[in-house]
Amino acid sequence: MLYAKAILDLLKDHPERRQWLINQLCPRTMSKQKLQKTLNQLTLERKLVKKSRPPDSGSGWETWYMLPGQEFLLDVDAGRIISAVERFKVLMTRMPTMNEIALEIGLTPIETEKLLYELAPRIGWYNPTLELIADANVRLGEALVCAARIQEGLVTEDGRSTTFDYDEDAKVVEEAIRFLKSHRSLLPKLSKDGTMVFQWPLEALRYLGENYVPIGREYPFVAAINRGTGERIF
Numbered sequence: 001m002l003y004a005k006a007i008l009d010l011l012k013d014h015p016e017r018r019q020w021l022i023n024q025l026c027p028r029t030m031s032k033q034k035l036q037k038t039l040n041q042l043t044l045e046r047k048l049v050k051k052s053r054p055p056d057s058g059s060g061w062e063t064w065y066m067l068p069g070q071e072f073l074l075d076v077d078a079g080r081i082i083s084a085v086e087r088f089k090v091l092m093t094r095m096p097t098m099n100e101i102a103l104e105i106g107l108t109p110i111e112t113e114k115l116l117y118e119l120a121p122r123i124g125w126y127n128p129t130l131e132l133i134a135d136a137n138v139r140l141g142e143a144l145v146c147a148a149r150i151q152e153g154l155v156t157e158d159g160r161s162t163t164f165d166y167d168e169d170a171k172v173v174e175e176a177i178r179f180l181k182s183h184r185s186l187l188p189k190l191s192k193d194g195t196m197v198f199q200w201p202l203e204a205l206r207y208l209g210e211n212y213v214p215i216g217r218e219y220p221f222v223a224a225i226n227r228g229t230g231e232r233i234f
Contacts, residue, residue: 003030003038007065008047014073015051015066039065072119080105081115085125091183092207093143093175094136095128137208138215143175144204145197145214148187150176154194163194164217 006029010016018039026032042048049071051064064074072078084104088096096104102112116125128136149155149164159166159173166173179186186207189199195218200208 003034004042004047006030007035007038007042008067011048011065011067011070015064015070018063018065021065069122072122075115077105077107077111078115078119081112081119082123085123091140091186092136093139094132095126097133098127137212139172139175141208141212141214142169142172143179144186144188144208145190146172146176147180147184148190148197149194150180151184151187152190152194163219165219166217 006025007021010021010024021039022032022035025035030038039048039050043050043065046068048065049068051066051071051074052061053064053074054060055062066073073082081101084101085096088094088100088104098113098116099109101116102109105112107115119125146155146164146166149161150157155161155164155166155173157173157177159170186201186204188197188201188204190196191198197214200212205212
């Protein structure tokens with residue numbers, strides 16, 4: 001059981017070559033003979049699937065092992081589509097469209113559509129509506145602007161500011177922190193007071209669209225008059 005678990009744990013997310021399994025498990029966890037015997041048993045019990053395919057370079061064949069249902073991950077184009085979907089979900093806060101994926105991985109829309117609909121039940125992909133895209137663009141833009149303001153010290157990491165109102169938008173601040181840590185290159189350049197966007201990175205515009213305008217979040221300016229002295233109180 002311990003030998004089988006060691007193998008299954010290594011294969012839980014994606015297929016691997018037999019040689020890779022040898023490098024990971026032999027001889028520290030088990031001998032090559034024990035590894036092969038366990039692989040054979042797991043395959044016989046249909047807990048693993050064995051596939052042979054030509055290597056990406058060179059000649060001959062490679063033996064791959066995977067969990068049942070993971071066979072599609074051996075398809076190079078399928079792997080690229082899955083990676084593109086996961087990347088776009090993080091960057092755009094929504095599912096990418098079929099055309100966005102096709103452009104990203106360099107396949108035609110027809111080729112991409114066929115693979116996408118085969119993969120959709122496994123990876124949860126769906127073609128987003130125009131309304132969903134518009135809503136996601138606003139979420140993304142607001143998070144990036146907020147991240148830029150945090151970077152400039154105009155908003156704290158818990159959303160407090162004397163100038164900008166994020167009191168009811170904790171999710172925007174949360175997303176802003178994520179982009180600040182992982183995708184700082186997408187942040188816009190702001191005016192000194194942080195109220196205006198001077199320039200968007202080209203990659204950010206690719207996701208937002210050319211016409212995106214941030215929501216106005218400045219607190220209203222209020223001036224009161226001291227009745228005794230006539231001076232303005234800010």
